[in-house]
Amino acid sequence: MGRAAFLAHYDEIRRRLAEGEPQIVIYEDLEERIGIGYPQFSLYCRRFITPPSFPFGHQNGGAESAPAQSAPSPAETDPVGSKATSPAPARVKKAPFEFDPRYDKGELY
Numbered sequence: 622m623g624r625a626a627f628l629a630h631y632d633e634i635r636r637r638l639a640e641g642e643p644q645i646v647i648y649e650d651l652e653e654r655i656g657i658g659y660p661q662f663s664l665y666c667r668r669f670i671t672p673p674s675f676p677f678g679h680q681n682g683g684a685e686s687a688p689a690q691s692a693p694s695p696a697e698t699d700p701v702g703s704k705a706t707s708p709a710p711a712r713v714k715k716a717p718f719e720f721d722p723r724y725d726k727g728e729l730y
Contacts, residue, residue, distance in 0.1 A: 623657035627665045630655060635670050 627634070630651055637647050648662045655662070 623655065623661055624665065626655040627657065627662065628669070631669065634666065638666070638670060 634647055634651070638644065644663060644666055645659065648659050651662075657665075
């Protein structure tokens with residue numbers, strides 16, 4: 622029942638969110654008409670209105686997936702045709718961790 626009531630007001634909610642109105646304000650205006658709590662309202666907004674936060678819509682079947690981009694060919698990156706490449710950046714080796722039993726907790730404060 623709550624989802625049906627939410628979807629009945631879908632266009633209004635979507636428009637108001639697109640205009641930048643806070644979600645809580647929209648909920649407070651529609652609370653009596655939709656009959657659901659704010660956590661459920663927020664969930665429905667994320668599920669039905671807000672675009673997914675994961676890249677390229679992978680978890681919703683790719684409906685919003687970005688066009689596939691291939692790596693540039695050597696001809697695109699180097700029109701002269703030379704095979705010179707820049708060396709890989711040198712990795713910085715970190716010092717291994719060493720435990721100091723004389724550690725003073727007072728140093729943290």
